[in-house]
Amino acid sequence: MSDRTIFPGLLDTGREEFLHEFLLRMAGTLPDRPAVIEPAGSERYAVTTYRELELLVRDHMAALDGLGLEIGDRVILEADLSAASIAALLACSALGLTFVPVGTRPPEQRLASIMRTTEPALYLRCPGAGDADIPSGVGLGHIEGPSLTIERAPADRARRRREPTVTDPAYVIFTSGTTGRPKGVVMSHRAVTSFYHGMMAQRLVTPDDRVANTSPLQFDFSLINVGLALGSGAALVTVPPESLRWPRRFVRVLKETGATQVNGVPSIWRPVLRHEQQGLADLDRLRGILFCGEDFPLPELRHLRALLPGVRVTNCYGSTESMACSFEEVPNPLPADVKRLSIGFAHKGAEMLLVDEAGRLIERPGLVGEIVVRSPALFTGYWDDPDATRAALLPDPVSPRSGQVVLRTGDLGHTGQRGEMYFCGRADSQVQIRGNRVELDEVRHRLLEFPGVMAAEVLVLGPADGDRRLSAFVVVSARSTDVGAAELRAHCAQALPTYMLPSELRVLDALPTTPNGKTDRESLVALVSG
């Protein structure tokens, strides 16, 4: 381990920093402030101060340092967002190790595939993790509260590196792999910390805030929340994942921890809006909500707004390949005629642009194109997948000969009169039905206009070259349980051409979600095919 001071506090050198330096930069100035607040048994919480977190990191580093690991070695982190788990990822960063967060109890095949491709040196498990077999050459350790115990040392390895650099991968995070093999998004220290600095410019939280994280470690939203809280000298509140299924418990955790900012995907609010409205309205310390990952259905957003009129709601847009890209405050009140939320402009230090199919710049407001992102926070590439990496990057449309590349988000958008961006769905959600181009989002938005419909999803089923049909799924408010498929279809027929009418319409109690909390389209397909 180099003898450089590990946590030089607030950097005045202007030199680029590593992930652990950014996340612990406030430890020197606010050592006794809470850094992590996590559940510790029923209705009790453990508080770890910044000084205690820093000591945890040093302890974990000592346990790892003697293993002869090489800079750039991968460490699988089957972990949660406890202080001990966060200290483990910080220790990896401080030793130049690349952590691969897989969340607790990952599906066996997915874990096996990730281990095959990343060839980890070490596997670290937090309490309550799974018990999948770890290949013998891979070291095994346990993150247990204040200590990190090594059960089995990793196999010996050659050591060729002398010095970690900010271009080294801080982590590799695997996408949900909706299209085929999961892709490992490689994020360098430079990419992550430059995003964090862009986020800090938004001044979303102060050291008096308590930022509740509701995303699992394998979803980079959790890493963004860790950066938002620790980078601001605030406290990170770890909401137990299981409480998200029980709205009363979820609201109680927010109340008892004094959460002032709650960050999560839109689906975390659905059960609370349905069953725990008063508890939500009583969260008098709550002052901010931030969501990302997918559109927040406007009827639900309006309902949330009505219950929390003074709370600032931030629509945070972006892809894991650039961490995130924009932070746009949702207008309060939200005008009745708003059909789409603006995602605004990219954060300080980045740009969002629009290109056509040929990769040429689109500048005219209202014209739909693909959103591309220029940012120092761009990923290094997909792990061991140069073809997918090439496909995701585009020569800078403004100056193609410069060698600079921009990220293709695969999202459609258009700009407004001020140049602000509007998200218009995924490029692959434009489908052909009997020779006609259908924007699934347009059908979904029409369904959301029906009184009582709170959320909706529309899928296309059938072979691209065969008979394709639309299937729609809606969630209605508790008061509108009598909404039927026939009236929903008639409602669509009043505004949409015949080929855009769903041939199947189901009213569900809830939309199924992926482990990251997004709408699980594969489960909906299985429901219909089942």
Ligand SMILES: Nc1ncnc2c1ncn2[C@@H]1O[C@H](COS(=O)(=O)NC(=O)C[C@H](N)c2ccccc2)[C@@H](O)[C@H]1O
């Ligand atoms: N605010 C949105 N409205 C609407 N569609 C969206 C939105 N944020 C993403 N998305 C969608 O999700 C895609 C990215 O998916 S992802 O790579 O799994 N990453 C994420 O979902 C989380 C992302 N890293 C992130 C983390 C934390 C803050 C912001 C963004 C985007 O390309 C969009 O299609």
